[in-house]
Amino acid sequence: MKSLTSYNLKGLELKNRIVMPPMCMYSSDENGMVKDFHEVHYVSRAIGGVGLIIVEATGVVPNGRISSNDLSIWSDEHILGLKFLVDKVKSHGSKIAIQLAHAGRKCTSNDEYIVAPSAIRFSEEYRLPRELTIDEIKELVLAFKEAARRADEAGFDSIEIHGAHGYLIHEFLSPITNKRTDEYGGSLENRTRFLKEILVSVKEVWPREKPILLRVSADDYAEGGINKEEMVKIIDEIKDNIDMVHVSTGGLISVKFDIFPGYQVLHAETIRRECNIPTIAVGLINGYDQIEEILYNNRADLVAIGRGLLRDPHFVLNMAYENRLPLEYPQQYERGYM
Template sequence: MSTLFEPYTLRSLTAANRVWMPPMCQYSAAPEGPLTGAPTDWHFQHYGARAAGGTGLIIVEATGVSPEGRISPYDLGIWNDAQVEAFRRITTFFKSQNTIPGIQLGHAGRKASTDRPWKGGAPLGPEDHGWQAVAPSAVPFDDTHPAPAELTADGIAEIVQQFADAARRSLDAGFEVAEIHGAHGYLIGQFLSPHSNRRTDEYGGSYENRTRFALEVVDAVRAVWPDELPLFFRISATDWLAGEAGWTADETVRFAAELQAHGVDLIDVSTGGNAAGVRIPVGPGYQVPFAARIRGEAGVPVAAVGLITEVEQAEKIVSNGEADAVLLGRELLRDPSFARHAARELGADVHVPDQYHRSV
């Protein structure tokens, strides 16, 4: 029996397998008009193909809790009812394919208001649908980004409420897993790290202060997210900066236990993204050891990411207890039916649409 294709239960939900899809921005929403931030036909076919391909759980890409929280003007958002209605088409299809629908709720902070990656990803001004970015401190991400506006205490409280409102709308849209985006140098990660957080109030300085905003967001979301449904948190386990210059793996292990105490059910473990120009030792499964450490030392369920591309590799990560599930990014972009192909190779069962039974 393949461990990769054993069902996995969190609260009342059971994923049919451990092959999951992580959030990956498509930068394909309308930047203006009545359907700004709403999913389009592109999103439906993109996510639908992976659901039909047997993926057990799909987490829809980073979705802005406010217009200013998007990474780019072309990102998804869930701050109004028109967006909710557009998402329902996707979540309904997921469920018809035995795929759990998840959504990642995020705020880009100082990395907001940028162009699409294939257009260079440069910061955008108002003439190109851009806006003023905000952050814990007025420290730009790099030399190409303008300085963000430092958030006031009232501004922080407003964003916490936006996360809660977005979670409530996500539930209405049919999502069954909510993931809070605390990774890759976006707003929550900016608060966590002393590299980007230079505040001197109750949100900066000590570990307890730097984690305060993240826990406030978690508490606000958990308060509106049903007890029977899981809550995930994506984290960058390290900034890849030496010493105490940034967020560290030791802090991540400590924080994972605190997140669990606040109602988080699973940690989606990535790394990096908060410091420009750092050298990251990229290679097959290079982030898996961070997930394994969190699972082993904090006792919190985890999903592993990072150049997991081979069936045997994915099976080994789960069967060895390094992670409870694997999130396959680039590989699912290349092969929407990875789960079905993996099940065939491992002699396991997976959902196959009736229309595709000739492919079995």
């Protein structure tokens, strides 16, 4: 029952190996504030026994939101609501992280313009992004740094930098979307520069004892894009500045690829082995036996359950009950598990 054993990441003690991955709820307002829904949504999963909860993609600048209803962290005014959420989740025994994000060319907010490494649309349904200048890139590095400072002030146990799913950092990493000819484009070292600068800058304000996670898409599923071998090289470039990799795939362009239970686990396993760094596996992982196989075979260190936790806030409690695993249930619910 490795699923329910504790895990220590850079001194952060998780009570089990189950992670709630960041999933956009589109339930904020134009100002990006925490709402009642967020309290109910995240705290119910803490009561339900999740070891680590990662709050959804949170915008570091207004025109970096995926939508106009995303949570945001571009202003000190956001700290109070986020701190309230953090305190509530921690009071039920879960640890909590926040994903710091910039949507790049996939931004659909109501802001005047959107930006990307190169002026290439995601699709005809999306706006044409403006290519970032060097000065604007430096400003965004600072925006991530300030967001990390606010996340620490709000009390988050960890931060996750969003470098996946076709959003801004991923757009810089992939040759498909990065056609720049300056120091931020071309070679792998140049394409990784933006991410590296963000991580170095974030570490200036983020406490040394708190872990930094990185979410990546380890396969673009397209010729000329990133695959898991390329992602290994990317992680090797920046791994001194992170503590764990949360391994996803896809999202850069509209392309069909095979999806099946655990379809991204091999990518997490490869990065864990080749880069010698802890990983989180995610992607249609549905049940106890599958989680145990991943953990016991050292394919990943933690397992993220997305859809399962959307369907069932008490996924962990019910998994323990159905498989007769020893677990201390919340006192209020003990009768349901006798």
